[in-house]
Amino acid sequence: GPLSERRLMDVRLGELPAWLATCNFSPQGLLGGVRKAWSSYYDKYINVKRGGPAGISMLLAGYCLLSYGWNYQHIKCHRWRKYH
């Protein structure tokens, strides 16, 4: 279909700048994007009849990675070796 209506996963690598140009970067647009992403994730992994641990474990893993990234400057001080 047309470029602006395709999801991010269906956009080819060469078309990425063009797709980014069609994106709506206003606050409402960003909020809408966040809401759509959350709802697609929620409908795929959490809002099912027989879910498993995968739904929230991925969220927790993402949270762990994000917090590690935010605290990286502080963690860098606890390295074992000086030269890598």
Added chain:
Amino acid sequence: MLSRLILRAAPAALRSLPPPVTVGVLHATRPLHTTQRCLGPLPPLPEKGGEVRYGLIPEEFFQFLYPKTGVTGPYMLGTGLLLYFLSKEIYVINHETVAAVCILSVIIYGVKKYGSNVAAFADKLNEEKVAKALAVKNEAIKDLETAIEQEKKEQWRAEGCSFLFDAKRNNVAMLLESSYRERLLMVYNEVKKRLDYQVALQNLKRQKEQDHMIQWVEKNVVQSITPQQQKESIAKCILDLKALSKSAQAAV
């Protein structure tokens, strides 16, 4: 399985509402009614969520790498990345690593041991909810069906009214006929009585005239018999009697 426990929180807050509404609210969190008016029932929830390997990486990643690298591609990528992070100390091993390992092992042990039990319990709760809603629906359907049957019976009864009216019409016709015949008979009797009276009157008159005439004739005849005639008739009778007795004696 843990997701089912999270889902429990939503309906628990809405337990005051009747069951169908809670089931509807559970479905309403999906943004399906945002585009156009949906007049039919919502599609049911999918049975299983998206496939995830080791609880962390979605299956789509493995499928994405399969054409180029085969089955072991993602694992090689994971091992390479891990060694790279460790060797460059982008991931630093410190006390948090030990804590993470302990916590993860406990969690994984808990999930593996009690996961199925909790899943069965949550499934049972869901099942009861669905059964209650279904019972309400079936109850409503049954009530409506009995109402339909009663309605049909009433219609059948209304059809029978025509027979009733036919019978009543026959009754009325019979009453009219019988009263007509009764009056006809009465008329006949009255007329006959009057005619009989006239006939009796005439008979009486004739009889009276006859009697009167006979009496008058007798009276006149008796009056007309003079004593002279009486003597002559008696003498003649005696002569006749003598002659008869002589003939009778001769016969014997």
